[in-house]
Amino acid sequence: MxxxxxxxxxxxxxxxxxxxxxxxxxxxxxxxxxxxxxTADMVQLMQQSVQPHLGGNVDIKV
Known part of the structure; x- marks a missing residue:
């Protein structure tokens, strides 16, 4: 070769x-x-499942 x-x-x-x-x-x-x-998405979902009352309502004053 x-x-x-x-x-x-x-x-x-x-x-x-x-x-x-x-x-x-x-x-x-x-x-x-x-x-x-x-991982970031799972952390956000876990926080929402632990505190489901957060973010459900919006108080607005005009």
Whole structure:
């Protein structure tokens, strides 16, 4: 086998590995931001369920 061919194959596999890592990082960042949003929503729902009387009425004076 030719040394140049081996070099090309190794370089191509290295680039493919780097692309895979970048895609995985993007997926992990997306999952992290979605979990933060879900946690914030759950906290808000928990607060409403513990104190259901809050936010139900609005007093207005004109």
């Amino acid at each position: 030719d040394i140049a061919a081996v070099s090309v194959v190794l370089n191509n596999s290295k680039i493919a590995d780097q692309a895979g890592v970048q895609v995985m990082k993007l997926a992990m960042d997306t999952a992290a931001s979605q979990s933060k949003a879900l």
